[in-house]
Amino acid sequence: MSIRSLALALVLALAVSGVAFAVSIRVLPGGIPLGSAEQLMAEGIRLGSTQILRQAWEAYEKAVALNPEYLEGYLQLGRIYFHLSLLGGATDEDYRKAFHFADLLMEKAPKVAEAHRLMGVVLSGKGAYLDALQELELALHLDPGDEFVLCDMAAIHLALKQPDQTVSLLEGRSLKDGWSYYILGMAWMQKGEKGRALINFRKAKAAGFAGYWLDLAFQRLGEDLKLPLR
Template sequence: VLIYEMIAGRIPFAGDSVSETFANMINAEPQPLSRFASNVPNELQRIVAKMLRKTKDERYQTMRDLLTDLKNLNEGLSFAEKLERTASPEAENATAIPQATPGDANKETAETQRSFSQKIKNRKWVVALTVFAALIAGAIVFYQNWNLNQPPSVQDLYLQGRFYAVRENRADNDRAIQMLEQAVALDPNHALAHAELARAYGTRYFQFEPHQKQWEEKSHVELEKAFALAPDLPEAHEVRGFLLWMPANRFPHEQAIGAYRRALVLNPNLDEPHQQLGKIYLHIGLLEEALTEFRKSLELNPGNTMARYRIGIVLIHQGKYEEALRSLKSTPPDINPAIVGRDTVWLLISLDRREEAAELLAELIEKNPIDEGGQFASFKALLSALAGNAEQAEREIRDALEKGKGFGHFHHAAYIIACAYAALNKPEEAMRFLQMAAEDGYPCYPLFERDANLDSIRQNPKFQSFLSAQKRQWEYYKSLPQL
């Protein structure tokens, strides 16, 4: 509108009244610039007409596109002007009639004046376009610098927080909480940010600080805020499933599955509910169903690295060790270095590569001396038991138990401790920790049924009774209609 008015001396949709002007803006096309100004370059008329198109997709999509066309036009006019200036007088007179009449002289004078006038007008267009293009370029630079210096928007904070929230390592959890707390402070009505902050708080409680009840309380408060703002928000139902599936709730598998299924009914294109469903199916022994969910998650979002990682874990549970090793090697370890490292150690032990497992375990402990959940201590105990060092294994089991109190994934450590006791030929202790793992969120019948680490207790009547009960429960899970 501005450039049209600069050239034509009037706005493009002017009417005799305000209502007529508005009607013209909606229904009428602007008059051609050539009607109000002479010698307007055709290309400039095209550019202005494109800027005033009523259909958004027909207009310039970015300021850079407009600037490019203006620069091209400006260069074309400048080039034409240079050609005129460099044309020699001899060349102009080469075809002139040697003896001109007075009338011819007057005609030549008029043509010369018109040519000079045209050159002046062209030069004015060059100057005007140069100025206008410079203004556009300056506006772009100003906007870019202004945008870089602005604090991130609420939506940016939410998206960045969500990226870090699903990665399940402490550093990223810290970043997620910081960004999402900023987001809800700036916009208390941002339901998605509240839901994602609930997840971040829940991860802090489940993975890193299980004795700090404040994180559990905060997670539920944020989730309730999300539901109050948007009762049918799919992401809120997804986070509800995540918060349900906790040790404090005794891992209610069916209720958590229901929450994730509800999220997918509301939005079938979400990838994370599939990943979370696969995680639950893995823990209750529905291994093929878990693989299906992880693959659906990756179809929707190839960047869901937790889904990619857990495919490797399913393969371990299925005894497909070489395939599992390839899968784990393709997983970025920084998503959760402790858990990825833990499962790689387990895989190497299963492949009877105990020296490599011990070396990797030493590296992991050096990098993660806290050993959250006693995960590494439990594998140290298993390696010691397999080597026949009972006393060392017992010390490491005690260490694992001390570190694992309240830890969300301690059921995995409990299972490895059961394997260590089986290797030490202590069936009573092995059964105690097997029962603990199954009751604490890890009733994985297919693993119990085939893992060679339990072979020494397979003839034990208590183990056989335990395995029969686990099979019945597994068959019940397979029959659930929501699967």
């Protein structure tokens, strides 16, 4: 399945979760964002902006070049690549770099769950879903019950049109991240359960998840139900 197919499977939306979405950043004349790399990444995800995400990429790439032991930088680069792929804005060169960064983190921290999660995220962004699931299962073994890993796995099943597996991974859990509720809502959409989808989209919004992807979900659901939803 292609990156474009993945995006369509998520209703033109896999996030990596774990970042704040309601971020206010200053802008220079002409609307160019000015802020930390973390703010840029969060705002790029919220707005669905490849331009802002690439600015965040450049900042983190410089950071790990200056300090190769800055492990968080590798994680963020993988997340940025993933969101670029969702938006159809990732290139083969982006994948090569993202895989390289994930591989470096695996070498530095082979027994850390986040290292395997990062590799899983990068592979899923490329469309290598089975390999991605293997890495995410290793991450879950190292950190059982990690919501973000479960959500990443659930999103892959969603992309593979396996909503039952997505629901089984997330339904009934005490979820804390809005992206998790969003993915669960998308699974109920695939199953044709629009009421349950709406409940989870609203939970996602209440948990602080907002912006491009949730707006698209409400738009599509509103068209199906013939109701104005936000």
